[in-house]
Amino acid sequence: MKNRLGIILFIALLTFLACKDKTSKNSDFKSGNDKPNIILILTDDQGYGDVGFNGSKDILTPHIDNIAKKGVVFSDGYVSHPYCSPSRAGLMTGRYQQRFGHEHNVPFAPQDSTMGTPKNEVFLSKKLKEAGYKTSAIGKWHLGNYPSFLPPQRGFDHWFGFSGGNMNYWGYPSGKNKTMHIQRNGENVDHNELTYLTDDFTNEALSFIKQQKDTPFFMYLSYNAPHSPDHATKQYLEKANHIENGIRSVYAAMITGLDQGVGRIDSLLTRLGIRENTLIIFLSDNGGRLDAANNGQFRGHKGMLFEGGIRVPFTMSWPAKLPQNTRYNQPVTSLDIFSTCLAAANLKLNDSLRLDGKNLLPFLKNNLSEAPHQALFWRVANGEEYAIRKGNYKLIKSAYKNKTMLFDLSEDEMETRDISSLKPEIFNDLEKLYTNWSKDLAEPLWTDPHIQNVKKEEQDVQNTRFKSLSKKEKEDYEFNH
Ligand code: CA
Numbered sequence: 001m002k003n004r005l006g007i008i009l010f011i012a013l014l015t016f017l018a019c020k021d022k023t024s025k026n027s028d029f030k031s032g033n034d035k036p037n038i039i040l041i042l043t044d045d046q047g048y049g050d051v052g053f054n055g056s057k058d059i060l061t062p063h064i065d066n067i068a069k070k071g072v073v074f075s076d077g078y079v080s081h082p083y084c085s086p087s088r089a090g091l092m093t094g095r096y097q098q099r100f101g102h103e104h105n106v107p108f109a110p111q112d113s114t115m116g117t118p119k120n121e122v123f124l125s126k127k128l129k130e131a132g133y134k135t136s137a138i139g140k141w142h143l144g145n146y147p148s149f150l151p152p153q154r155g156f157d158h159w160f161g162f163s164g165g166n167m168n169y170w171g172y173p174s175g176k177n178k179t180m181h182i183q184r185n186g187e188n189v190d191h192n193e194l195t196y197l198t199d200d201f202t203n204e205a206l207s208f209i210k211q212q213k214d215t216p217f218f219m220y221l222s223y224n225a226p227h228s229p230d231h232a233t234k235q236y237l238e239k240a241n242h243i244e245n246g247i248r249s250v251y252a253a254m255i256t257g258l259d260q261g262v263g264r265i266d267s268l269l270t271r272l273g274i275r276e277n278t279l280i281i282f283l284s285d286n287g288g289r290l291d292a293a294n295n296g297q298f299r300g301h302k303g304m305l306f307e308g309g310i311r312v313p314f315t316m317s318w319p320a321k322l323p324q325n326t327r328y329n330q331p332v333t334s335l336d337i338f339s340t341c342l343a344a345a346n347l348k349l350n351d352s353l354r355l356d357g358k359n360l361l362p363f364l365k366n367n368l369s370e371a372p373h374q375a376l377f378w379r380v381a382n383g384e385e386y387a388i389r390k391g392n393y394k395l396i397k398s399a400y401k402n403k404t405m406l407f408d409l410s411e412d413e414m415e416t417r418d419i420s421s422l423k424p425e426i427f428n429d430l431e432k433l434y435t436n437w438s439k440d441l442a443e444p445l446w447t448d449p450h451i452q453n454v455k456k457e458e459q460d461v462q463n464t465r466f467k468s469l470s471k472k473e474k475e476d477y478e479f480n481h
Helices: 002-026 062-069 084-093 124-130 197-211 234-239 246-271 336-344 361-365 424-438 451-459 462-468 471-480
Strands: 037-043 072-074 134-140 158-162 217-222 278-284 314-317 326-328 376-380 385-390 393-398 403-408
Touching: 037 246, 037 336, 062 246, 062 278, 062 314, 084 124, 084 336, 124 134, 124 217, 124 336, 134 197, 158 197, 197 217, 197 246, 234 246, 246 278, 278 336, 336 361, 376 424, 385 424, 393 424, 403 424
Parallel strands: 037 217, 037 278, 072 326, 134 158, 134 217
Antiparallel strands: 072 314, 278 314, 376 385, 385 393, 393 403
16 A cells, blocks of 8 residues: 555656656746747838738848748738837837827937926836846837937836937937937947948847846847938848839848848747747838838828828737737737737736737637727827728828828728718718827827928929928938938
8 A cells, every 4th residue: 555655656756747847848938937038120111012921022021021921910000100209109108109299200309308208108118127028129219319218218128229210321420410329228339330230230139139048038129221311231232133223222122131130030039949939020110111112002101191101011920829820900000019018928908007009919819800999090290180990991181182081991902982972971980989089189299390391292292202302301301200
């Protein structure tokens, strides 16, 4: 009897040890912690059609496509604003940025303590840092230049990048009085230490990942490519030789640079054995730029509320938990990234955060037919322009067209047939939804000194709009967008 008990206990002990061993082998994360690493890759002004996974044939993005193959592609993935800074404010807070007055591009004002995303707004980085993540911001920031608005004050342990909206790719000081530098953790980096910003950002990302041993990490990798100015290295330009349109060719070279960066990061994660449990999210901050991008089958471009300005290349890959090689067709928004990342990290979605975004994981894992959002909303310049998408219907008030239009995207993705007179009930329903949504919004905290220029441009025929600006105006516009 005693012997039998001993044998049973011995077998139980062996089973326990075998399971324990299996658990640690199966656990992808180095320390056995099951929280995923999270890498949020944001590109700048890249068009919907300028990734292979959305059908690009001239600009090739094999490495970004590999991320998409190992995950979910959003056919109807939106950002919350058609240009840089407000879109980024929504992304970092998971809230419509008009709720807290971040409705225009934040001007480059490094001495002004009022110009930036309000301090009482909670950033995703802060929540993940509080939960034990090591956090890194690399690349373009554009959420305020005054020190208290910079990444180190917004929940990032590590920062390498520039504070404003635009930077030459060689790292020369720029901005007003050449006061904007590439910084690492608050210290200016000498431009002689830099090569080509896209490669520098990739190298910094690789170095950060290699340093993480025992804790999960969150990296916000915000490439400024393929935003102007049009700078690319010979190596990348050669890859775009087949494109005969000069501006598009350089734009393609800039995308090639960031695609190679994504590939190097993907390879490193695989080599370290942590790719399976790393959630990688890839998207552009707004629709493709006017002069070089391909916005696929959509009307309009960056700056507009037509689909070409707000629908972006968007994919999410987490091999350990999410389906692979699939497309998800319900409308989703960059605001969902906050909630989704918190849920991925097993953190509570606290009501006090007042998030507008939804946790997408259950929708993606279970392929729920229910849409994550009843409707999505956009507002530009304190309501001079706005849009609402509910189901397949989209209402858009365009200032420069001077009218409000209704489209059925299921039949008319290009938004060419205004059906507002045919469907007055739907038109009124969407107008009412917008009115309800907008009454909770704040006044913009600052105005965009360039908004008049933008409006003036939009009144011009698309391809000639830059010609209407003086050289100085064009430089100002490019710097701030
Ligand atoms: Ca942008």
